[in-house]
Amino acid sequence: xxxxxxxxxxxxxxxxxxxxxxxxxxxxxxxxxxxxxxxxxxxxxxxxxxxxxxxxxxxxxxxxxxxxxxxxxxxxxxxxxxxxxxxxxxxxxxxxxxxxxxxxxxxxxxxxxxxxxxxxxxxxxxxxxxxxxxxxxxxxxxxxxxxxxxxxxxxxxxxxxxxxxxxxxxxxxxxxxxxxxxxxxxxxxxxxxxxxxxxxxxxxxxxxxxxxxxxxxxxxxxxxxxxxxxxxxxxxxxxxxxxxxxxxxxxxxxxxxxxxxxxxxxxxxxxxxxxxxxxxxxxxxxxxxxxxxxxxxxxxxxxxxxxxxxxxxxxxxxxxxxxxxxxxxxxxxxxxxxxxxxxxxxxxxxxx
Amino acid sequence: xxxxxxxxxxxxxxxxxxxxxxxxxxxxxxxxxxxxxxxxxxxxxxxxxxxxxxxxxxxxxxxxxxxxxxxxxxxxxxxxxxxxxxxxxxxxxxxxxxxxxxxxxxxxxxxxxxxxxxxxxxxxxxxxxxxxxxxxxxxxxxxxxxxxxxxxxxxxxxxxxxxxxxxxxxxxxxxxxxxxxxxxxxxxxxxxxxxxxxxxxxxxxxxxxxxxxxxxxxxxxxxxxxxxxxxxxxxxxxxxxxxxxxxxxxxxxxxxxxxxxxxxxxxxxxxxxxxxxxxxxxxxxxxxxxxxxxxxxxxx
Numbered sequence: 001x002x003x004x005x006x007x008x009x010x011x012x013x014x015x016x017x018x019x020x021x022x023x024x025x026x027x028x029x030x031x032x033x034x035x036x037x038x039x040x041x042x043x044x045x046x047x048x049x050x051x052x053x054x055x056x057x058x059x060x061x062x063x064x065x066x067x068x069x070x071x072x073x074x075x076x077x078x079x080x081x082x083x084x085x086x087x088x089x090x091x092x093x094x095x096x097x098x099x100x101x102x103x104x105x106x107x108x109x110x111x112x113x114x115x116x117x118x119x120x121x122x123x124x125x126x127x128x129x130x131x132x133x134x135x136x137x138x139x140x141x142x143x144x145x146x147x148x149x150x151x152x153x154x155x156x157x158x159x160x161x162x163x164x165x166x167x168x169x170x171x172x173x174x175x176x177x178x179x180x181x182x183x184x185x186x187x188x189x190x191x192x193x194x195x196x197x198x199x200x201x202x203x204x205x206x207x208x209x210x211x212x213x214x215x216x217x218x219x220x221x222x223x224x225x226x227x228x229x230x231x232x233x234x235x236x237x238x239x240x241x242x243x244x245x246x247x248x249x250x251x252x253x254x255x256x257x258x259x260x261x262x263x264x265x266x267x268x269x270x271x272x273x274x275x276x277x278x279x280x281x282x283x284x285x286x287x288x289x290x291x292x293x294x295x296x297x298x299x300x301x302x303x304x305x306x307x308x309x310x311x312x313x314x315x316x317x318x319x320x321x322x323x324x325x326x327x328x329x330x331x332x333x334x335x336x337x338x339x340x341x342x343x344x345x346x347x348x349x350x351x352x
Numbered sequence: 353x354x355x356x357x358x359x360x361x362x363x364x365x366x367x368x369x370x371x372x373x374x375x376x377x378x379x380x381x382x383x384x385x386x387x388x389x390x391x392x393x394x395x396x397x398x399x400x401x402x403x404x405x406x407x408x409x410x411x412x413x414x415x416x417x418x419x420x421x422x423x424x425x426x427x428x429x430x431x432x433x434x435x436x437x438x439x440x441x442x443x444x445x446x447x448x449x450x451x452x453x454x455x456x457x458x459x460x461x462x463x464x465x466x467x468x469x470x471x472x473x474x475x476x477x478x479x480x481x482x483x484x485x486x487x488x489x490x491x492x493x494x495x496x497x498x499x500x501x502x503x504x505x506x507x508x509x510x511x512x513x514x515x516x517x518x519x520x521x522x523x524x525x526x527x528x529x530x531x532x533x534x535x536x537x538x539x540x541x542x543x544x545x546x547x548x549x550x551x552x553x554x555x556x557x558x559x560x561x562x563x564x565x566x567x568x569x570x571x572x573x574x575x576x577x578x579x580x581x582x583x584x585x586x587x588x589x590x591x592x593x594x595x596x597x598x599x600x601x602x603x604x605x606x607x608x609x610x611x612x613x614x615x616x617x618x619x620x621x622x623x624x625x626x627x628x629x630x631x632x633x634x635x636x637x638x639x640x641x642x643x644x645x646x647x648x649x650x651x652x
Contacts, residue, residue, distance in 0.1 A: 024635055082637055102371070288481070298487055
């Protein structure tokens with residue numbers, strides 16, 4: 001504080017002893033202004049150290065003015081002074097001040113609060129068109145999987161990954177299939193299983209977001225592939241007359257997980273679409289703008305996947321009855337729908 | 353010669369950014385080496401912290417309850433393991449987010465390399481932008497590594513193809529002049545150098561700057577012809593020599609200048625001579641500058 005106090009007082013020109021000694025006009029220019037630069041430096045330094053509380057209101061109010069003064073000093077010095085050290089100092093100082101004036105307005109905690117209190121829902125709503133497209137693609141993918149396997153059951157082995165092909169193969173007896181849908185007697189080994197599921201699902205979701213970068217096509221392909229697998233399995237259980245049981249088994253975590261996949265695919269598509277059709281903006285500006293919006297959605301998708309993995313690992317194996325599975329799955333689905341589309345707190349919902 | 357090469361390399365990374373008030377701010381885009389170094393340092397810090405916490409947590413867990421129960425793991429241990437997996441995952445993201453959202457806009461690794469992130473359009477750096485650029489980090493670093501390991505151990509064309517595809521992301525930084533990685537493009541950010549400098553002393557304050565040597569009483573006055581040999585580059589090199597104040601360098605530079613302008617080099621008063629020459633050369637060059645005449649170096 002003592003440094004700031006000393007710097008706070010404006011030094012009149014005759015207080016600067018060296019001013020008359022300076023031979024060069026550019027040095028006199030510098031000596032007249034350097035106490036303001038040092039004041040700015042002291043303020044910026046405390047902000048950088050996170051000691052914003054130690055600054056007085058007066059300091060904070062003066063920051064933008066001091067920043068502009070230093071910036072105009074820099075502009076003049078660049079045209080009139082050849083003092084390399086002073087120029088470098090001023091450039092660095094103005095940069096640092098700019099970072100503070102235009103730095104992130106919110107800390108991580110403040111951002112999280114805004115995020116859950118409406119920012120996430122608003123971001124999801126702003127992607128409505130991409131969500132509709134991705135939803136249509138997901139339905140189409142499921143149909144494709146179903147129809148392919150219905151025509152030729154050999155397709156099943158191409159669509160469903162090998163680790164699901166234990167008892168779940170075409171022609172398997174009904175009892176064997178029913179057994180795979182059952183719950184296990186205890187929870188041992190399930191928690192590690194659910195964390196494995198999470199990291200696998202998170203990878204798929206982040207992937208379909210990241211691939212949006214290539215104009216969104218790979219995102220949709222990934223979604224189609226995932227949904228075709230599901231369509232094929234749906235057909236398999238339908239053949240055995242287990243449609244209801246299978247849908248219940250899937251819905252307990254699937255409503256959350258497929259919703260997350262939908263949002264991830266839509267985020268990827270959103271970025272891809274804005275890069276393919278940037279309108280009047282430059283492509284990079286369009287990508288940055290849509291990327292910021294999609295990133296909010298994606299941060300939430302990761303959280304949804306954590307929840308889905310917990311439901312899959314614990315809930316599905318511990319809850320055995322078809323009706324209670326439907327209740328849990330249905331509750332999660334209505335919760336997400338309400339949170340994203342009905343939850344609109346006042347004053348929120350404006351996107352960056 | 354190497355200095356010139358380094359200089360042109362640096363020049364190529366210089367950018368001017370227009371802030372919302374219309375100020376032109378010069379920035380230097382961070383080099384790839386600095387960024388790689390920063391990333392290594394951050395990953396090492398994260399790794400070190402995670403290993404340390406895991407070790408302590410494991411010791412605590414094995415003290416609190418039995419790890420094995422029957423032929424499986426005990427429920428308490430499993431719960432702890434799940435918490436641990438989630439915590440490590442969140443820590444990796446939280447580390448980058450916390451520090452890059454902070455007032456320095458840099459992780460400890462970036463700070464050590466003297467770089468930080470900034471908004472590419474000169475406007476405010478949004479929290480969403482920081483999150484977007486960090487979400488893509490996984491695809492750029494960890495996925496190619498993962499596929500490299502699987503492709504290396506299992507082979508398979510698909511694995512190599514996936515590896516190749518992810519290398520497009522990993523090597524993105526080499527294919528654009530602003531050294532942006534894919535995350536930077538999505539987020540609208542870039543990484544720039546964040547220099548911190550002290551304000552050095554003004555150069556024309558002493559008696560010597562006026563041309564009078566305090567040690568010998570000699571007067572140094574240079575004519576227009578003698579001062580028009582050198583340009584701004586030489587002036588700023590001389591400034592550096594004077595600020596560093598290495599006696600040997602001072603003698604050498606004074607000799608070179610004397611030979612160039614045709615003076616007889618005296619000895620013992622090099623500093624005063626150079627200060628006088630510097631001040632008068634700068635006065636001349638700055639005067640010309642005000643009339644719109646600039647001389648970059650002695651060749652121009």
